[in-house]
Amino acid sequence: SAVISQKPSRDICQRGTSLTIQCQVDSQVTMMFWYRQQPGQSLTLIATANQGSEATYESGFVIDKFPISRPNLTFSTLTVSNMSPEDSSIYLCSVEWDRGGETQYFGPGTRLLVL
């Protein structure tokens, strides 16, 4: 399976600031996804990061708040902009590893606390 790393692993930020989370995969993958997991909750898909085109956002998530980059087949970033305490969450990237069919593999997550 693909090995996925995320940076930072955790951060504490002040409201109104922005944080960019990086996701690196050790293999080339077509599909990369960004999820949010609020405390004690399941995963909510934010967007699908497409290489060479704009990300596809789910209902309730917008590009101005969560801009995404996907410069190549092994890397993506998610920015959480103009943060508020409600953005405190775990942010996870995942990949649909091409040799793994439709199964998604997850990074370790970025734990964000906004004060």
Add this chain to the structure above:
Amino acid sequence: TQLLEQSPQFLSIQEGENLTVYCNSSSVFSSLQWYRQEPGEGPVLLVTVVTGGEVKKLKRLTFQFGDARKDSSLHITAAQPGDTGLYLCAGDNTGGFKTIFGAGTRLFVKA
């Protein structure tokens, strides 16, 4: 909207007990995955089931995909404290490209 309903939401049991977690939907899925997530970590894939009626075993864990590919179960035999975590089912629908996650079952196994 497709939904995956997991039950129970929370389970606290003694070491050595057996348990079953259920994942149900009214929709058909082309495949279904089970993940376990420990605190501070991302979800880790346990198994993918694809064929209706399929049963897969992973040591003390038994996974079953319903004949109609609308539901699945995870059975743990002789649970151990190391089984503690959040268990998530996720399904890939047959008509689209999005994976749908259940709300999760939080399992706590007491020594």
